[in-house]
Amino acid sequence: xxxxxxxxxxxxxxxxxxxxxxxxxxxxxxxxxxxxxxxxxxxxxxxxxxxxxxxxxxxxxxxxxxxxxxxxxxxxxxxxxxxxxxxxxxxxxxxxxxxxxxxxxxxxxxxxxxxxxxxxxxxxxxxxxxxxxxxxxxxxxxxxxxxxxxxxxxxxxxxxxxxxxxxxxxxxxxxx
Amino acid sequence: xxxxxxxxxxxxxxxxxxxxxxxxxxxxxxxxxxxxxxxxxxxxxxxxxxxxxxxxxxxxxxxxxxxxxxxxxxxxxxxxxxxxxxxxxxxxxxxxxxxxxxxxxxxxxxxxxxxxxxxxxxxxxxxxxxxxxxxxxxxxxxxxxxxxxxxxxxxxxxxxxxxxxxxxxxxxxxxxxxxxxxxxxxxxxxxxxxxx
Numbered sequence: 269x270x271x272x273x274x275x276x277x278x279x280x281x282x283x284x285x286x287x288x289x290x291x292x293x294x295x296x297x298x299x300x301x302x303x304x305x306x307x308x309x310x311x312x313x314x315x316x317x318x319x320x321x322x323x324x325x326x327x328x329x330x331x332x333x334x335x336x337x338x339x340x341x342x343x344x345x346x347x348x349x350x351x352x353x354x355x356x357x358x359x360x361x362x363x364x365x366x367x368x369x370x371x372x373x374x375x376x377x378x379x380x381x382x383x384x385x386x387x388x389x390x391x392x393x394x395x396x397x398x399x400x401x402x403x404x405x406x407x408x409x410x411x412x413x414x415x416x417x418x419x420x421x422x423x424x425x426x427x428x429x430x431x432x433x434x435x436x437x438x439x440x441x442x443x444x
Numbered sequence: 445x446x447x448x449x450x451x452x453x454x455x456x457x458x459x460x461x462x463x464x465x466x467x468x469x470x471x472x473x474x475x476x477x478x479x480x481x482x483x484x485x486x487x488x489x490x491x492x493x494x495x496x497x498x499x500x501x502x503x504x505x506x507x508x509x510x511x512x513x514x515x516x517x518x519x520x521x522x523x524x525x526x527x528x529x530x531x532x533x534x535x536x537x538x539x540x541x542x543x544x545x546x547x548x549x550x551x552x553x554x555x556x557x558x559x560x561x562x563x564x565x566x567x568x569x570x571x572x573x574x575x576x577x578x579x580x581x582x583x584x585x586x587x588x589x590x591x592x593x594x595x596x597x598x599x600x601x602x603x604x605x606x607x608x609x610x611x612x613x614x615x616x617x618x619x620x621x622x623x624x625x626x627x628x629x630x631x632x633x634x635x636x637x638x639x640x
Contacts, residue, residue, distance in 0.1 A: 317527035324496035328503020358621030
């Protein structure tokens with residue numbers, strides 16, 4: 269693992285937190301972490317058609333005694349809103365890792381509205397939010413978020429700032 | 445398709461001799477049907493999160509592979525989560541079955557027609573999503589075999605039961621989500637339910 273390998277560090281943090289199930293919609297920012305989870309025989313990874321499905325998946329896994337995490341882009345947060353009501357009402361522990369779009373460096377203006385609303389949308393549904401801007405701080409933030417989620421029965425989202433991902437164009441994103 | 449089945453009789457038959465079956469009940473009428481058949485800590489009835497029932501079933505089925513999981517939900521609820529049939533079809537858990545209680549109506553909002561009233565075929569969608577089996581059941585004479593199939597056939601399996609559009613007395617499950625979650629986990633996990 270190189271010093272700049274935050275996906276590798278986050279994968280390790282998820283394993284240490286006892287995460288055995290990961291739901292995701294394919295995402296450029298999470299590409300490496302998704303590959304690591306897919307390749308991990310001790311982790312079941314579930315590809316979703318929409319992020320909303322992940323909230324149901326995480327709820328079912330918790331009912332069956334297993335800790336899970338969901339990986340999504342900020343646009344996907346908007347797809348989860350109503351079902352987050354269940355998470356709150358049932359005190360389901362929830363760990364969301366959200367790569368941000370619509371921030372500094374965004375090349376697609378249509379990503380801006382949801383990116384700007386992401387924190388407010390999550391907080392309005394009772395999800396505790398922390399935003400990380402330095403790559404080397406992501407894993408420790410995930411560890412702390414997992415502890416809050418699973419020891420305190422909370423819904424917690426770690427927002428990974430767009431500057432960490434650093435794509436500046438469609439071409440760069442597609443070429444990664 | 446003319447429905448003859450009665451929804452409470454179908455759900456009663458599905459839950460007869462349920463043993464350690466884990467049940468997720470979709471919001472509205474199917475949650476009331478499951479409660480009318482007998483409240484159980486191993487039933488997780490939804491009061492919201494429309495469209496999420498099948499995915500909760502998938503999460504459960506993946507982490508409890510030795511237990512049978514049955515999602516009992518309505519046509520409107522299943523239509524709202526139709527993408528989850530594709531997600532289930534990728535994972536293909538053998539222990540997951542779905543019973544759609546299809547009255548072709550949105551029963552909680554004034555009995556408006558759902559897409560299935562216009563011929564949308566959820567069993568065909570499930571087959572297209574790589575379910576191992578899926579079919580439509582319309583007759584009381586088929587009920588026993590259908591219930592047996594949902595117990596014994598390898599999943600993922602879906603049966604769409606065409607039922608009469610009836611207005612029935614409400615039989616409500618507990619509404620406190622924390623209570624529902626805790627009692628379910630305690631029953632499934634025993635002492636381990638206390639720890640995350």
